[in-house]
Amino acid sequence: MSKKTSNFPLQILREYAKVRSPARNIPPSVLLSHTPYVMSIHDAYPKSKYHFLILPRFPYPPEADLERDKSILPLGVFDSLETFLMKGGEHRWTVLQQMVNMARDVEEMIRDEMFKTEGFTWKIYMGFHAVPSMNHLHLHVISDDHLSPHFKTKKHHNSFRPDLGFFVPLASVEGWIKMGDEESIRRHELNSSEILLSSPLSCFRCDESFGNMPELKRHLEGEFQARKKKALKEIETTGRQRDSDVSSEES
């Protein structure tokens, strides 16, 4: 029997989202954590030292019966950020907050790891890709070092810049939903791709320009080492880290 299911867009995240008992059926090299509503997984090709994805599980809510299609939200709602925002209706805020709560836990875990491995913590940011190439809504939780062997193309770089429009910061999405700003939602998607394609390579932290990716990657490595040196010195002299790079949600 040739059940040649189309590979594109890639379905792997959706397959994870539908798994009934994640702990038993998804290997620990992939699955990080889960609740009845959401799960966190390792990005298969991390674009930074720390890079995780948060996905809503399906059916939603979990007691719904997949076969009898009793999910309150149809599967199509979870295709992408766009479909989620356009078709998610009143459930958008609840679903998003379940994702956000897990993202905060993952963020906490990352900070612990950072401290264990490097002796200091640095920025972690969160958001969605406006035009994802993998099916099923997913929130990126990623450290801002971008030191990874899988981070190697201009598209990689521009798709994670928080200031271009292709990467949609979590705060923007939260704002749109909370304010009921349907017009911003409608407008956003259209601009994203063109901006992405036309953008030259430059470091989003210091704005320095680069002719190619290897140059940018060397810059990122140097920048990280400088930040690390500064942070370690700070910790040594004051007993704690006082770094503006570290986001301020710690109590």
Add this chain to the structure above:
DNA sequence: GTTCTAGAAC
């Protein structure tokens, strides 16, 4: 999303 590779850039 990645891989592969032709040919542009150096």
Add this chain to the structure above:
DNA sequence: GTTCTAGAAC
């Protein structure tokens, strides 16, 4: 000659 990008295939 080698490095690097970018488009097609998957």
